[in-house]
Amino acid sequence: MSQTLSQATGRDIRLLCREQRWTGPTAGLALGYIQANLVIIPREWAFDFLLFCQRNPRACPILEVTDPGCAEPRRCAPGADLRTDLPRYRVYQQGKLVAEPGEITSWWREDLVAFLLGCSFSFERALLQTGLPVRHIECGCNVPMYRTNIPCASAGRLRGPMVVSMRPMKPQQALQAAHICERFPFAHGPPVHWGDPAVIGIADLSKPDYGDPVPLYPGEVPVFWACGVTPQAVIQESGVEFVITHKPGHMFVTDWRESDYYEIAETVANRREHLAN
Template sequence: MRAVKAPSADRAATARAAIRAGRHTGPTSGLAPGFAQANLVVLPHTHALDFLRFCVRNPQACPLLEVTDTGSPHPAAVASDADLRTDLPRYRVLRDGMCTDEPADISPYWDEHLVGFLLGCSFTFEWALAAAGLPIAHQRQGVNVPMYVTDRECVPAGAFHGPMVVSMRPLPAHHVPRAVEITGRFPAMHGAPVHIGDPADLGIDDLGVPDFGDPVRIAPDEVPVFWACGVTPQVVALNAAPPLAIFHAPGHMFITDRPHAHYDSAVRDHITETPEGHR
């Protein structure tokens, strides 16, 4: 297989610097093209082991990319110069299961007892779908992807329990097998769909009323396709109700130094690394 040259990691670092300086305050879709983005979960160390178990037991909903050392805001494996306290445009802070703040900087909340988790994000497989010429409805329609709470219970771990959340992208029926194959190459970014077709099989009553995100129009020749979603931990945290939990605000993700292709099982072993590429 032909080697794939990694894009310059400077692009990701520049995007994080703009966020840290307050020059970029909105969603991160389209920012630092070519680089994987991640969901953020921050918990007290007293809850971290149970959440780690939850991720291991529910890898499609919570594909784990990185866990920081206790007290450290630096995700050394995926962006060593980054700071999880400042490098996302907006956060959600929950206390005892209730959202109390949506700041642009969580430094005032950070202490030596916190652990940061970064989870895979569907922006990467969307990049792969788009590269293959498959239509992505919410991008064409200029809205956020619709997300739904299902009746499929995750495998519990300690205080962490609750339903899986899914994202939905309608596709023409003849594109569905190709979409399954493409997204299946990205197990660290939610992987292949968890369901195709009737939303009632997931306990979803009305696709026009998502629990998160925005509804999308579905054409007569399109089939709803559902993937496990990184919003699942936020729903589960409402049940666990730790004294403090911090997440990314929807659409306001963490940008890693890892190119999308790093997570593509079909090509990752053929990425060439250069001084300007992924380090």
């Protein structure tokens, strides 16, 4: 990736995607801008899914939800178009992946609702800046992710287990990481578990359900965070007839700065509209 793109703005990246001049992962791009998971589902399922996010804020921290038929996220990226401004999408019908297009204009329908959910890129940057290890970045691979026996709170027709991501650390580092991540409720917050993986139903750390395995060094314990793959897994399993998501790692880059996170953390939405100026 060009060094320039790490210094680009969220809008720069979105326009490159729109022109199909960037179709790769967004890790490391537009540093300092909050990136988001995308889930697009029909209006008929939108209440269930919004309620699911509300009840499972660790896995599904809501940044923004659009009105049905509206592809512009007016709060976190005014002027953006969610149909074209991500590098790569995934289209699911009846839970089956049917396409991985670079834009979804032809798939768009007036009854679709788009959800933008926080992603771990925000807190990983904070961990690295504090000198904490982020093993999959050291290894140049994807983060390992596992299905757990932790049930998500169900909502209407949506139910399923939490998916977690894992980063190995020494216990003292894990405490530091937990402290840091408390400040990122919009990016999955602090860990949900550390230590014995069997306690949360993970049989073998070397066989992640998604992503790549990473090594644990002597003295390290596995540290687990709620993961943005949870909603995709739940939605696919729950018989939703039509879903569009981003391709994993190919996120939507917002206009929001991580340095604004206190404000965003407080409301997980848009506080500004409530303040008299």
